[in-house]
Amino acid sequence: MLPTATVDDRVLLRQIACLERIDTHLLERLRHEAVTVPQEGEWVAEYAQYQSGGWSTLSLLNDSGEPADVKIKDCAPVETALLQRMPVTRKFLSSLGLRYMWVRLARLEPNSFLWEHRDYDELDELERHRLHVPLMTNSSAALVTGGAKIRLRPGRIWRLAPTHVHGACNLLGPDRYHLILDCYSDDRLVEATANEWLSDDDVVQLPVATQVELDRWYVKAQSLARLGYQQSAEKFLLRLFYERAVPEGLVYDMIASLYDSLDRPAEADQWRSNKTILLGLPQSEGQPA
Structure with a gap:
């Protein structure tokens, strides 16, 4: 049993937690597809007001099937042309058995920030969760929420409650790649979150500003x-x-x-x-x- 974070344990666990581990060999194959399949000109820098620049995404499941359609909304998603070129990722998403709303591949470049914000405010009042699957990261990349900085380690599926204020940074690089899965709540998601955890070594408490x-x-x-x-x-x-x-x-x-x-x-x-x-x-x- 991994130790739970000592920093505002229960509050922080409602905002961010690990759900499952991913096999190392599978992670390497997912990472390879994320880095090699999308072409440089395909990436879309949406939500400009929310970022410093350097954060771009492509859709794998959305309402149109177009990878460049990246502004999320409630829908019954279909596969995009990009996902059809990524068979390992396609099989992985199917294996999770989740009810997806939208799935994106996200890249955060060095010296880039997602500013303090909330998500889902513009969507219907349905219960949904956001899962992050880190594929490639570095020690200077982190999520900030609840007054703590969390390094989202690869090899795990992370749950984020994006209705809480949060932000992300990649200070030094290289590029950070994540799969972002927006999912509707159902029995499978409840099952996946039943044994979630957060380890002490994932969390750095930020000092309170004087x-x-x-x-x-x-x-x-x-x-x-x-x-x-x-x-x-x-x-x-x-x-x-x-x-x-x-x-x-x-x-x-x-x-x-x-x-x-x-x-x-x-x-x-x-x-x-x-x-x-x-x-x-x-x-x-x-x-x-």
Whole structure:
């Protein structure tokens, strides 16, 4: 029995957990297909507002059969032309016996981020879960959720509750490749989650940001912005989410406040709007009246 994480065990386990292990030989074959079958020009960079750049996907199961159709929605999915060129992956997905909503292959390049966000807010109120199958990763790639940084190790199927605020990063590379399976809840999924676990060595608790640290980050970003490096200032503050445990949405508030201090109301309002969209907040919570 693997030890469970000591960092907010029960809360963190609701957000992220391991379900099953994958045979090493099978993992190597899945990885080979993911790296060699898609062509460079096929990858699609969707959800631009949610990322720094460097995150792209291709669909394996979706509503149209077109690999480049990657914006998820509720549907009874069909195989895409890409999946038909990936027989090992196709057989693996079938073997899991899950009721899929959408399946994508995702690539996160070095020095790339998925900013703090929630998913599924725009979808119907059906019970669904997101499974990650890491195929290729590195020690600088991690998921951040619940104030902790989790390295999603290959060789396991991971369950993520994306309705909780989370983000992802790949700091140094090489490229990170994951299979992302969005699934509807059914008896098979309940069975798969019955013995989920999270190991201590998968989890690094982020230190809680002090007010002194937050003030220091804000002043540094303000200096960058006043020198004309506004995008660098934004990214500097956005990266705070991956280095410190901070209250939900605080980095977006800091960026909006930064533009208020520069007397740039349009940019300040845009970041308040971004907070509403990315965190799935009611209009009144994330935007000015």
